Amino acid sequence: MASIFARGFAIVTTLVLTPLIIHTLGVTHYGFWFLATLISTVIAFPDFGISNGVINKIADLNRTTGSILKGITSILEVSYLLRVLAIFWFLLGSLMIFLYVRTLNHATQQDELLQTLLLSLGIFCLGIPPTLWSRVQLALERGHESVIWEGVGKAAALFLSLIVLFIHPEIRWLTVATLLPPVVAAYCNGIFFTRRDMKNAYLSHKRKSLKETVVANLDILRTGGYFTVIQVAYILGFALDPFxxxxxxxxxxxxxxxxxxxxxxxxxxxxxxxxxxxxxxxxxxxxxxxxxxxxxxxxxxxxxxxxxxxxxxxxxxxxxxxxxxxxxxxxxxxxxxxxxxxxxxxxxxxxxxxxxxxxxxxxxxxxxxxxxxxxxxxxxxxxxxxxxxxxxxxxxxxxxxxxxxxxxxxxxxxxxxxxxxxxxxxxxxxxxxxxx
Structure with missing residues (x-):
């Protein structure tokens, strides 16, 4: 039921907003908005597959010991790595977006497209760290918890997008209204999960340096390396096509x-x-x-x-x-x-x-x-x-x-x-x- 709620809103949102945006803002601005929503598909595995490596490790640990207590330190260290990666992707992505927009010599309103894509990138990068908690929940076969929050975020996105289209139709405001609510919902999911299941460990955790964190989680990083290859494959075979x-x-x-x-x-x-x-x-x-x-x-x-x-x-x-x-x-x-x-x-x-x-x-x-x-x-x-x-x-x-x-x-x-x-x-x- 949780999946139906979240995925249902994803379907409804695209089918409802598509004709409204074309009618209100026109075909070209709809194209801007569509490209903006694709930033997350271009960076398909922004964590280089690290959080996917966490799934198998936590699932095995929970299956063999009945608890994830021994894996909490690794989870918190991976959380730190994801925050670093979010900054990395924003800097690299900003450069790539700038170069891409400047190649569209035949396109009008280049500055507007540039600002729209940068807004989308910034919101997406904000959403990288909380993806870890949905992965941990998935490993514990509690994925429905994150999916419920995902549905809440998508419902809020649809509601705010409709307000923007009817009251102040503008492409940049529409981009924020569409993309930001699911990210906020993901943070809410992470906050509730960590407070309920990992509160003591979270408060007592001492952060290591970036180098120490990488060395301590090499097993997860090695597994994630193959997911990075999948990311590159996805970009080449699908995500780049609209661009x-x-x-x-x-x-x-x-x-x-x-x-x-x-x-x-x-x-x-x-x-x-x-x-x-x-x-x-x-x-x-x-x-x-x-x-x-x-x-x-x-x-x-x-x-x-x-x-x-x-x-x-x-x-x-x-x-x-x-x-x-x-x-x-x-x-x-x-x-x-x-x-x-x-x-x-x-x-x-x-x-x-x-x-x-x-x-x-x-x-x-x-x-x-x-x-x-x-x-x-x-x-x-x-x-x-x-x-x-x-x-x-x-x-x-x-x-x-x-x-x-x-x-x-x-x-x-x-x-x-x-x-x-x-x-x-x-x-x-x-x-x-x-x-x-």
Whole structure:
């Protein structure tokens, strides 16, 4: 229910705000706002995967000892590292945003876009430190606590965004109204969690120097290194695309792709409401050698996801005119072929989410990272020429095919190959013991 609350507001927010922003501020300013909301996807793992490394460590500790007492010092030290990383990303991100905006020679209102993106970056960096507490809660299979706060933040964001649009429609105020409330909610979640579960340790903790903190948590940092590779892969294969479209096709083209993707963006959120708890579930099944159950779970999730995507996607394609006349305020001419390629990529992304949860839980992060990095490199090599020599329609075709064949298919092979080998080994062990 907590996931439905949070993810539901995410879906409602995008579907409600998209037509309102286009109607109130216009297509170009909608493109500005959309790019601003993508800052968090460009920096997909701002902590270099450190907090993801915490999940497995805390989950193992809680499973073996029934407590996280021995891991509290590491958690607090990682919290300090995340604050340092937030400053690092703000400085580096500010430079990259400045350079990017200055390359948009054909874009008007460059200063307004620059200020909007910098606001988004600052708010995002503020939100880096409290992500740790949601990771710890996830490791304890209490992810619903952070998800509830996430829902509260998104509900507040929708409410404040509507106020801005109706009372004082301005792109920078809208950016703050959309992005800041979830960050405030994340801090509230962290405060309540630490006061309830870690109060004494938090008060008595003595901060080490940055060097000492890094040395003391090398095991977590090593695990996080592979998540950093995944971050790079995600940037190359997905997160950079809207910015490349803006560079080669203009901000209005960014708006077009955003609008036609809106209904499809909701599909993975609807289908993978379970994703906040899936990682530790796979970890527990792995620890108990319940490999057959893991395979059944993955197969059932993939089958139901595929069926839902085909049904929902078919509805969008059949009723595309009324849907996109509403979302895009009749400003765009939508092609059915574009919708098909977006549907294919949405299918691939959704199934890959399931595989990624499994691979992360059973320590296949290295193979996961290499697969996604390979796909990302292929994507960037193909997408740039597609945009430069072709058009937005060619981009949608090639980007979907690349993700399907170079991310989804290898992920399925890795996951099922690992599960099947473990099932085979366990069966051979049973036969050996029975012979004895």
């Amino acid at each position: 490349l479209i803006g560079r080669f096709g203009g901000v209005d083209q960014v708006s077009y792709v955003s609008v036609i993707r809106r209904p499809f963006d909701a599909f993975p959120l609807v289908i993978t409401l379970f994703s906040t708890s899936l990682w530790p579930v796979f970890g527990r099944l792995q620890a108990n050698s319940q490999f057959v159950q893991s395979r059944r779970l993955i197969i059932s999730l993939c089958m139901w996801s595929a069926a839902l995507i085909v049904i929902l996607g078919g509805i969008v394609i059949v009723f595309q005119k009324p849907i996109y006349d509403l979302l895009g305020q009749s400003r765009f001419s939508v092609q059915s072929a574009d919708l098909f390629w977006i549907l294919l990529r949405t299918f691939a992304v959704t199934i890959t989410i399931v595989q990624n949860n499994y691979m992360s839980a059973v320590n296949l992060v290295k193979r996961q990272a290499l697969t996604q990095l390979t796909s990302g490199l292929i994507s960037i090599v193909v997408v740039i020429p597609a945009l430069y020599f072709g058009n937005i329609h060619v981009y949608l075709l090639v980007s979907s095919l690349i993700y399907f064949f170079f991310t989804l298919i290898p992920s399925l092979l890795i996951s099922f190959g690992d599960i099947n080998s473990k099932i085979k080994s366990s069966l051979e062990s049973v036969v050996w013991y029975s012979d004895k």
